[in-house]
Amino acid sequence: MTLKKVALFCALAFATNAMADVEVKDTNNFNDVAAKVNQLKEAGKNPLIVVDIDNTLLTSTSDIGGDIWYQWQRGKLDVKPKDGDKVDCLFQDSIGMLYELVPMKTIENGVPAMLRGWQDDGLTVMALTSRSPNYRYATEREMMRNQFDMTRTALKEKGSDALPIYIDNPKRPLSYINGIMMTTGMNKGTMLEYILDKTDQSFSDVVFVDDSEKNVVNMKNAYKDDKAV
Template identity: 35%
Template sequence: MSTKIVKLFLVVFFLQIAAFVVASERIETRDFSVVYQKAHELAQKYGSQGVLIVYDIDNTLLAMNQDLGSDQWFTWQETKIKNGDFTDVVAKDFPGLLSVQGILYALSSMHLPQTETPALIAQLQSENFTNLVLTSRGSDYRNATVRELERNSIHMAGAALEPKKGFASTYLPYDLNHISDSGLTAEEVKAWGLGQPRPVSYEDGIFMGSGQHKGAMLRTLLYKTGSHFPAIIFIDDQVKHLDRMEAAFVTRGVELITVRYGKEDDAVLRFQNSDKEDVIEQWNDLDLLLKELFPAERAYERDFLVDITKGVKSLE
C-alpha cells in the first residue's frame, strides 16, 4: 500500500471519529442558576426540545436535614465496610447498609440546598426542556424519594422523558449476554467494569439506578425509550459520576455539559472532619428503638426492612 493511500485512509478514519466527538464542558458551581443559563445557551443551537437536563438528588436537588442518613454519612459507612473496619458501622455488609439507609430515607425529611431550585426547574419545564432525575438510590426507596421531592416543590412528571409514565415494574438495564440489545458495547462493559446488572425503574421522570454506572444507565434508558438529544446537561455533586457520564457520551455525537454542584460542600467537609459522635449516638438510639419495636431476629433482614419503610411517614 502506497504512502499516499495510507495517509488518505488515516485522514478519513480520523474524520469519521471526529464526526462523533462533540465538545464537552465541565463547570464547577454552587449556584443552580448556572444550569438555567447553560440550558438557554444550548437551546440557541438545538432548541429547548433538543436539550435533556439530568439531575442527581442527594446533595444536589435535596440534602438530608441531619448528618445521619446523608450522602456523606453513607459514604463514610460504605468506606468502613469496604475496608473491613466494623467499628461504629450500622451493618456488616453493603446490603445491610442499604437496608438501614432505607429506614433513614423513610423517617427523614430533606431540604433544598438552594431555595431557588424548584422555580428554576419549573421555568425550564415551561420552556419545553425535557428533564430527568437520575439517582443512585434503589427502586425500593421510590416512595420516600418522590415524597421529599414533591414536599420541596420539585415535580418531574410534566416534562419527563417519554414515556412520561415510564415502565410498570423494575427491569434489568442490560443483559451481559446480549449487551447490544441495551445500546451498549462489549468494549464499554469491559472499560467501565460493568458487572451483573441490578434492577432499576423509571417512572414520572425519575430513574432509580441502584448504585450503578450513571453514564451507562442513561445510555440504556435513552436506548430503551428510543430517545436522542443532541445536547445533555448533567448535574451532580460527585466527580466520579461526571467522569462516568463523560465516558459514556464522549463519542456519541452529543454536546455534553457536566456541572459539579457544590452547594453542600461545606456540610460534607464539616462531617468528614467531625468525630462522628453525634451520628453514632443517634443511630444507637434508633437501633435500640427498632429492636424494641420489632423482633431482633428479623430487624435487619433486608426484605423486612423494605416492608417497614414503605409504610412509615416522614418525621418533620
Template identity: 20%
Template sequence: MKNLLFLTLSILLPTASLNSTIYETTEIEALVPLIKEELQKEPGPCAIVAVDLDNTTLKAGNPKATDEWFSEKIKEYTAQGLTSDQAVARIMPEHLQAHRTTKVTPVDVDVKPLIDALQHKNVHVIALTARNLDFVNISLRQLHDIKIDLTPKGHTNGAIERWELCYKLGGLPKDAYYIPGIIFASGNDKGMVFEHFLRQLKYRPHLVIFVDDSANNIKAVDQMCKRLGIKKCACFMLTKVKQGISPESGKRFNQKEL
C-alpha cells in the same frame, strides 16, 4: 488552561472535547446560559437536564440518611472483612428507615424555580439517582416536601407517551428502573444507566446537561455523551453542600433569564 470565572463563586473547568464540557460550580444557575441557546432553536428544544437527588437537589436532615454516612459505614464494614454487598445489606435497613422519616431541604433555593422554568420551556427534566427501587416512595415524598414535581408535563414534542411509562433497565450489574421523572440507577455506573434509558426511549437529544455532586458520576455521564455522539454535553459538579454553603447564598435565578 486558565480557569474561567462563571457566575458567583462558580469555576468552569473545560475538558479537551469539543462537544463535552465539565464544570465545577456552587450555583445551579450556572447551566442557564447553556440551555438558553438551545431554547432559541426551532421547532423547540431537543434537550434533557438530569439532576442527582442527594446533595444536589435535596439534603437530608438526619445524618443516617446522607450519602456521607452511608459511604463511611461501607468503609467501616469492608475494613472488617465484609464484601461490599454484605456491607450494603447490613447498612440498608437503618439507612432506609432514616430516609422514611427525615426532613429534607433544597440544596439551593433556586432548584425549584429553575426546574419549573425549564419544564415551562418544554425541556425534559429528570432525576438520575444512585438510589434503588426501595427508594421510590421515599424519593417522591422528599421531592413533594420541597415542592418539586418531575413527572412529565405533557410537552416533549409529541413523545410524551414514552416518558410516562415505567421501564426496567436491564443489561447492567444490577437492574435499574425509570419511574416517570426519576431514574433509579441502583448503584450502577450512572453513565451506563443513562445510556440504557436514552436507548430505551429511542431519544437522542442535541444537548445533555447533568448536575451531580460526585466527580465519578460526572465523568461517567460525560463519557456516555461521547459514546453516543451527543452534539453538546455539559456536566456540572455541584459543590454547594461539600463547601458548606447555605441554600440562600449566591446569585438568584430570574425566570426572565430563560
C-alpha cells in the same frame, strides 16, 4: 462539610460524525447550570436536563442518613469511621429506614422554581439517582414535598404522551417511573444510554448535573468517544 455540585454539560452533535463535544464545569451554584441552559435555549436548542437527587437537588435535614453520611459509612471520605461508628445492615435495613424517617430539604432555595421554569419552557427534565428502586416511595415523597414534580416534562417514549414505566435488572435493579430513574449505583453514563434507547429518543444537547466526580466522569466517558453522535 461544604457540599460541592459538579455540572457536566454534554453537547451531542447527532448530525455529524465528529466525536461528542463534552464540557465539564465544577460549580457551587445552580445559577451556572441555568446560564448554560439559557445559552442553549438562545441558540435554538432544546436540551435534555438530567439531574441527580442527593446533594444536588436535596440533602438530609439530619447528619445521619444523608449522602455524605452514607459515603462516610462506606469509607469513601478522608475521615474514616471507627468500628464502633459503623452501622450493621447498612444496605438492607438502615438506609431504607432513614430515607423513610428523615426529611430532606433543598440544597438551594431557588432550584425548585428553576426546574419548574425549564418545564414551563417545554424542556425535558428527568432525575437520575444511584438510589435503589426499593426506596422509590420515600424518594418521590420528599421530591414532591420540596416541590420537585418530575412528571411534568419527563422523558417519554417517542411519539407518546404517556409516562413510561420501566422495571429491569441488567446487573442490579433499576426503575424509571414518574420521571425518576433509580439505578442501584450503576454507571450513570450507561444508564442514560439505556433510557434513551428504551424511549427511542435523541437530543442534540444534554445537561447533566451531579455532585459526584465519579458520575460526571462516567457520563463524560459514555459520550466523548462516541463517533455516532
